[in-house]
Amino acid sequence: MSYATEQELSRIDALLMRVLDEEATSDERQELLALADADTRLAELTELRTQLREAVFAWSDDAVEVVGAVMAALQVDDGWDALSDGLRAAFAVEALAEDTFDISELVMAAVAAPTVAAEEPPPEAVFSALHDGELSAERRVEMARELGRDRGALSALNDYADIGRLIREGLDDEARHADLTPVWRGVAPAIGLSDPEEIPGWAPIADAVRDAVAAASVMSAAESAALTNTVMDGIPKPIRELEHADELDELVNPSDLRGWIVRLIGPAAILALGLMLVIPQLWQVPEKDSIEPTPPVAENVQQDDAIEPMSDGAFADAGSGMKVESLETADNVFVQVMQFDDDGPLFLMIDDVDEPSAPDDGASL
Amino acid sequence: MKQDKPNPQRALDRKLVEAVRAGDPTAYRGLVERYQSRVYALMCGMVKDREEARDLTQEVFIKAYKNLDRFRLESSFYTWIYRIGMNLAIDHLRKFSKRRSDEYDDGIASRESDGSIGEVHRTGDPGRSLERKQLNETIMAALQKLSPDHRQVILLREVEGLSYKEIAESLEIAEGTVMSRLYYARRKLQQLLKPQLARN
Secondary structure, eight states, rough: OOOOHHHHHHHHHHHHHHTTTTTTOHHHHHHHHHHHHHSHHHOOOHHHHHHHHHHHHHOEEEEEEEEHHHHHHSSSSSSSHHHHHHHHHHTTTHHHTTTOOOOOHHHHHHHHGGGGOOOOOOOOOOHHHTTTTTTTTHHHHHHHHHHOHHHHHHHHHHHHHHHHHHHHHHHHHHHHSSSSSHHHHHHHHHHTTTTOOTTHHHHHHHHHHHHHHHHHTTTOHHHHHHHHHHHHHTTTOOHHHHHHHHHHHHHHHHHHHHHHHHHHHHHHHHHHHHHHHHHHGTTTOOOOOGGOOOOOOHHOOOOOOSSSSSOOOOOTTTTEEEEEEEEEEEETEEEEEEESSSSSSSSEEEHHHHHOOOOOOTTTT | OOOOOOHHHHHHHHHHHHHTTTOGGHHHHHHHHHHHHHHHHHHHHSSSSSSHHHHHHHHHHHHHHHGGGGGGGTTTTHHHHHHHHHHHHHHHHHHGGGGGGTTTHTTTOOOOSSSSSSOOOOOOOOOHHHHHHHHHHHHHHHHHHOOHHHHHHHHHHTTOOHHHHHHHHHHOOHHHHHHHHHHHHHHHHHTTTHHHHHHH
16 A cells, blocks of 8 residues: 655645646646556546546546446545545536536545644643643643643643633634524525525415415405495495484594595585675575564474484574584584585584693603 | 433434435525534634635535435534535635735734734724724634644634544544644644733
8 A cells, every 4th residue: 555645745736736727737737647646545446546537637528427436436434535525526516517626625635634644742732732631630640740830831721721712702703793694595595495485385385375365356346346335334424423423533533524524515615605695685684573483493493314303502594594503523523514405505614622731741751 | 221311402403414314405404503603613713704704604514415315313413514614614725725825914913023913903992892803803813824734623622622532533633643733723822812811
């Protein structure tokens, strides 16, 4: 068995770099292969040598076909794991596509690791080993005596402890503050998951939910009309609600109601009142002596769907045929309903009494 | 005969690995999220740039996934992936060794006359978090001053808490080599971090 020497390994490394940088001459390529062949472990694997030869000199599809055989040869647990890993990675489809066949990893992983000559630790290294608790009990006792005499060694031990702590804290800090979400996002597509957030088994459920929602959104004309009617019935109609004025404040906020009624009906009422002032005949006010005794209000009120029954605040002007009803819809909202005839326009006058609000004493803050 | 205590962490890893092997790649997310932070910390120690560290972390998990059939269920998943991570980091450093000569000296930290790395001086809020950040930068810079071999052993010892035997097995080197490398790594860090250690 002959293994490449340290010098030969360095040379192999340098030559590989030149090959990878596409700067190697033909002689250098030959030298690289000769050096690799000199290592028995490589020489024994004929097919691997073929692979390397192909890879160094020219990329060939044929080289890829023997990968299976090489892989099988490398499965044995004989320290070739690193080389096997390297070959697997190098011959992966992505590597082929990118044309990034890195043989330095293969060769160096295979020949460099097992031939590293064991280093002889210097005598002082024993303090480092003592710090790591790697000495035998007897040796520790010996060292304890020595430490009592050697202040420098004691200080070195303290430094070793601090160095370890600083490294751990520094790296912990780095890892704690790092955003590692991209790691999974990068790994997922590489392992065949198109969506990194994919949940197994969810796709059929999502499809079913989507179909159900789509089906529900398609309505027949009859269904659509029924839905419209239901919705419209659910919307309170202001005039009808006045029949049950005490319920109004439960249905809508009086100030909201006032807002839209004033906006819609207010201008119309003002216009009508203006017309009445300009054209007095509209009022047909009788002479004072011609006024007949006014019958009890309740008898004179024409009952209809809109205004009934007359409350304490209601009155009617018999001469003009105008009926007015006053309603208090909420504590401080006052509504007057006016109608000139049974079929005439209906006017609503709404007023509210703003009560002074209590000053904010900040207690709620 | 004494029974080993069941390790719930390992049991969960095993379940997740089995689920992935059974055809549910989404279960792999559980493994990524459990270990990404530790792998990232290790990668931060090995390469100087955070973005590179994150890319390597991603690469570690992709590589682990592709080789998941080779993972032995009775082993620790994390031990397996940090070995993958260390190999990837070393390869990465080898590939980019040309461009990374003393980048830290120019950008982040400066050398003192005694060889130690000076504090990073920046204007702005002199709060505690900034101080911590500066210290971290100094430590990262010091780690980058070590050779990849020395960096590897110091991280496996100090961050992962591996024994000499475990480090030796993981890196396929002799225990004596571990002891030697650790000693030299510490001695160099002692020199580089002199001001910080003196303050402690």
